[in-house]
Amino acid sequence: MPKLFIPGPIDVSKETFAAMSQPMIGHRGSEFERLYASTQPGLQELGGTTRPFFLSTSSAWGVMEASLRNLCVKKVLTLCCGAFSDKWFDVAKSMGLSAEKIQVEWGDAIAPATVRAKLEEGGFDLVTLIHNETSTGVMNDLVGLAKVVKSFPGVLFVVDAVSSFSAVPIEMDALGIDVLLAGVQKALALPPGLTVFACSEAAIERAKGQANRGYYFDFLEFAKNAEKHNTPSTPAISLIFGLQHILGVIAAEGALNRYARHAANNALIHAWGARHGFKNFAPAGNQSVTLTCFHTPAGFDQGSFIKTLKAKHRFVINGGYGKIKGLTFRISNMGNETAATLNELITAMDDVLE
Amino acid sequence: MPKLFIPGPIDVSKETFAAMSQPMIGHRGSEFERLYASTQPGLQELGGTTRPFFLSTSSAWGVMEASLRNLCVKKVLTLCCGAFSDKWFDVAKSMGLSAEKIQVEWGDAIAPATVRAKLEEGGFDLVTLIHNETSTGVMNDLVGLAKVVKSFPGVLFVVDAVSSFSAVPIEMDALGIDVLLAGVQKALALPPGLTVFACSEAAIERAKGQANRGYYFDFLEFAKNAEKHNTPSTPAISLIFGLQHILGVIAAEGALNRYARHAANNALIHAWGARHGFKNFAPAGNQSVTLTCFHTPAGFDQGSFIKTLKAKHRFVINGGYGKIKGLTFRISNMGNETAATLNELITAMDDVLE
Numbered sequence: 001m002p003k004l005f006i007p008g009p010i011d012v013s014k015e016t017f018a019a020m021s022q023p024m025i026g027h028r029g030s031e032f033e034r035l036y037a038s039t040q041p042g043l044q045e046l047g048g049t050t051r052p053f054f055l056s057t058s059s060a061w062g063v064m065e066a067s068l069r070n071l072c073v074k075k076v077l078t079l080c081c082g083a084f085s086d087k088w089f090d091v092a093k094s095m096g097l098s099a100e101k102i103q104v105e106w107g108d109a110i111a112p113a114t115v116r117a118k119l120e121e122g123g124f125d126l127v128t129l130i131h132n133e134t135s136t137g138v139m140n141d142l143v144g145l146a147k148v149v150k151s152f153p154g155v156l157f158v159v160d161a162v163s164s165f166s167a168v169p170i171e172m173d174a175l176g177i178d179v180l181l182a183g184v185q186k187a188l189a190l191p192p193g194l195t196v197f198a199c200s201e202a203a204i205e206r207a208k209g210q211a212n213r214g215y216y217f218d219f220l221e222f223a224k225n226a227e228k229h230n231t232p233s234t235p236a237i238s239l240i241f242g243l244q245h246i247l248g249v250i251a252a253e254g255a256l257n258r259y260a261r262h263a264a265n266n267a268l269i270h271a272w273g274a275r276h277g278f279k280n281f282a283p284a285g286n287q288s289v290t291l292t293c294f295h296t297p298a299g300f301d302q303g304s305f306i307k308t309l310k311a312k313h314r315f316v317i318n319g320g321y322g323k324i325k326g327l328t329f330r331i332s333n334m335g336n337e338t339a340a341t342l343n344e345l346i347t348a349m350d351d352v353l354e
Numbered sequence: 355m356p357k358l359f360i361p362g363p364i365d366v367s368k369e370t371f372a373a374m375s376q377p378m379i380g381h382r383g384s385e386f387e388r389l390y391a392s393t394q395p396g397l398q399e400l401g402g403t404t405r406p407f408f409l410s411t412s413s414a415w416g417v418m419e420a421s422l423r424n425l426c427v428k429k430v431l432t433l434c435c436g437a438f439s440d441k442w443f444d445v446a447k448s449m450g451l452s453a454e455k456i457q458v459e460w461g462d463a464i465a466p467a468t469v470r471a472k473l474e475e476g477g478f479d480l481v482t483l484i485h486n487e488t489s490t491g492v493m494n495d496l497v498g499l500a501k502v503v504k505s506f507p508g509v510l511f512v513v514d515a516v517s518s519f520s521a522v523p524i525e526m527d528a529l530g531i532d533v534l535l536a537g538v539q540k541a542l543a544l545p546p547g548l549t550v551f552a553c554s555e556a557a558i559e560r561a562k563g564q565a566n567r568g569y570y571f572d573f574l575e576f577a578k579n580a581e582k583h584n585t586p587s588t589p590a591i592s593l594i595f596g597l598q599h600i601l602g603v604i605a606a607e608g609a610l611n612r613y614a615r616h617a618a619n620n621a622l623i624h625a626w627g628a629r630h631g632f633k634n635f636a637p638a639g640n641q642s643v644t645l646t647c648f649h650t651p652a653g654f655d656q657g658s659f660i661k662t663l664k665a666k667h668r669f670v671i672n673g674g675y676g677k678i679k680g681l682t683f684r685i686s687n688m689g690n691e692t693a694a695t696l697n698e699l700i701t702a703m704d705d706v707l708e
Binding site: 001002003004006008009010011012014017020021023024026027031057058061062065069090091094095096183191192193194212213215216217218232233234235236237238316318 | 358377379567591670
């Protein structure tokens, strides 16, 4: 199979697959509780929090929807800057919630001042943000946005860090993030199927007053079970074995080194693009360090480039998403990649361009 | 690690883990669509349906809750005969739905006549059943119950076949089942984290008129994506590779042979119990063929038996669930077990008993 440099899923190491292939254990016994507990310090370090991390057997949209169901009592403000963040507004509407959005052009970041102005209108009790918008390669100003949201008492802040978690520092507690969630098939380099998330005390308190939360994604069920290092429903045990493994890899590397490696690898792709005149779709200052989204230049046969790269060199990159499909292309540098493996990709891309 | 003979998760074969360790593929491309499509004939044969099977990245409770959210407009009748079927009533209440239940003693099966009498009271549009109640070892009379439910026009029938699917024949279309769902960590012998389910046309039609379905478990999103052999949200790719593998194993064995093997293996455990005077918790005629639930006889130190079996022979069986914990113990014969492997377990249990 070709190796993936798409923005998730990405290449999974042999060692991770080996960890995932450990024999099954019962999920209502001490072996599972030890496994669950073992994931906490690593996740908490990466999320910058002392709060417990919950393990949801779902992809990220499950927890994104759950955040609305558990926490939106009055009205949610969704910050929309690409395919995934835009969709969060549609999901809120599909649940019958009162929702408004701030919509910027795809490729732009959300400006904190705009959020402040909107929240000053009043009536909101929840804000959703996608930190790193995977469809456009925009990394929003998490610190600036958190500062604004937290200046409005009673407004909770949900942050999807699906494609930034473990690639950049995130300080949940210091920033006052109320729900921090991440998929595992992005920078954590696991197969998809598991979402990790943490909730602030304020989020848990809000959920207590919320009727009709259901069961599968009930934050209070997650909190109750986390106290005994367990999950409300049968967990994706193999993926949690994989998570335990990759957190060990991250601890050995050091989180700061991991962040630096992602930045350095990302810079290699930026430099490659600059050499060939490919322009970044995201503005300077808001460019993701886990993936790069390039404009497709006029006259450049993107489809043929991607196809040849795959057929000849067995590397897969990705041709835009949603309404900018074809107009952009994206290269991921998430996970376990090194300068050496990025340079293999770069050499191959250069070969195809020649 | 000890080998599991608990009612899920169970032993996963090396070959399944190898299949799950295939390199990642993008989930929005033709490779994934082929993978998805490849699972359909096998699932449809096992479920006795021509309807598409949806692949939900969740454990079964996600789809059990989703069935209520998508399909209950008026009032749901939950058929309760054990820990899991009882809980379905609580979940309905947690969603703010109008719900009533038929509650029988744990260890008893649901009588079709009782269901008929209740439905004749009117006002219901949905019935939920757990075919094989994993907490008590009771297998309900699916054919008889389906016949009753289908005699009430406008009442849809949701069947959880979590621990019976692929172990006994299930004829979704012939019985008029509206939602058939199964976890993969039971008789399919995969790690947990994926639920397969199919919906009748009537179920899809009902969902269309249902407001506030949300997104993650929206049956219409599943149906729309299934048309192009895909899923609404990022799928658990490794588990689907595993599913593809095990469906190949089942096709090679033959579904009928697989059913016969489960029945024969189950009979070995029943015979072992009879030899030692252990009485079945489930009544004759309603005993599961995938697991056996025995009464704990007076004076029998169940905890010590289970503990020694694990420590000395590396086999794990299970000591009751919920309010009958300690009062019963359970032995699974699901999945890839043979007479030879069951006899290894039996020899070990005999050794501990001596």
